[in-house]
Amino acid sequence: MGLTLQGVLGPVVTTFDARTGELNRRGFEENVRAHVDAGLHGIVVTGSTGEAALLDEQERMTLVEAARRVVPGDRLLIVGTGAESTRTAERYARLAAERGADAVLVVAPHYYGAKAMTPSALRAHYTAVADTSPVPLLLYNIPKYMHFALPPQIVADLSRHENIVGIKDSSGDLELLRGYLEAQSDKFSVLTGNASTFKRALEMGARGGILAAALFAPALSLDVYSGSNAERAQERLGLLGSRIVGDMGVAGVKAALDQIGLAGGPVRPPLTQVSAADASEITELLRVAELSLAA
DSSP, rough: OOOOOOOEEOOOOOOTTTOOOOOHHHHHHHHHHHHHHTSSEEEEEOOOOOOOHHHHHHHHHHHEEEEEEESOOOSEEEOOOOOOSHHHHHHHHHHHTEEEEEEEEEEOTTTTTTSOOOOOHHHHHHHHHHOHHHOEEEEEEEEEHSSOOOHHHHHHHTTTTTEEEEEEEEOOOOOHHHHHHHHHHHHEEEEEOOOGGHHOOOOOOOOOOGGGGGGGGGHHHHHHHTTHHHHHHHHHHHHHHIIIIIIIHHHHHHHHHHHSSSSSOOOTSSSSOOHHHHHHHHHHHHHTTTTOOOO
């Protein structure tokens, strides 16, 4: 369908009002505008970093509409539309497309675990969603939350579907990534979701990354992607990715955004804020990485 999947994309956070817990739309739009202005090649909304599992349908679609108003036509807007039922995933994809999504990112159903999500179940699920989605679909592999990984053979099979155009692999497992790269073609792209292995993934053939660390360290992420002083940039980016994103999760990402002057704010319960010690460590990590801190 002519969709070019490459570059550095930011999986944006969902901002909430600290008092009411409702969406903070202004903060969200200002963040998205800042990420675009920083040079990111695209934006992903309602993904794992966007606390999608904690949002209702109306909130999800409000965020898609808000992002579409801000993301220019020459940048990608990808929307996380994964759900536990095939029926709901199909609905989310249609709704996202109606609101201007360029593509959808679909995490595998995982509540019932790997025993239920057999290769045939995964193949049938993704095929059904891709068949009905008005926009191209990316597979999403994140074993940290799925508690299993998409088998490379299933990815290879699904890569031949005309409406499945890529995969985001957030495993950080380079051998697994290598298996996915065997399916890469002119119409199917492999992107990494792991900042700690970004440079190596690119060297192996990945065409870009959807990186939470790029939200607060866009210049480092873009330097790794472009090859500009990539070794040093990767060293700094990798530490930020492993500690702030990998260990502290969404709360860490939001705390880092607050510290650089963007809108992080609270996470939605039952998630909890970072501790004072973690906040201090984030300050130090950002300082060492030579990132500008808000006054």
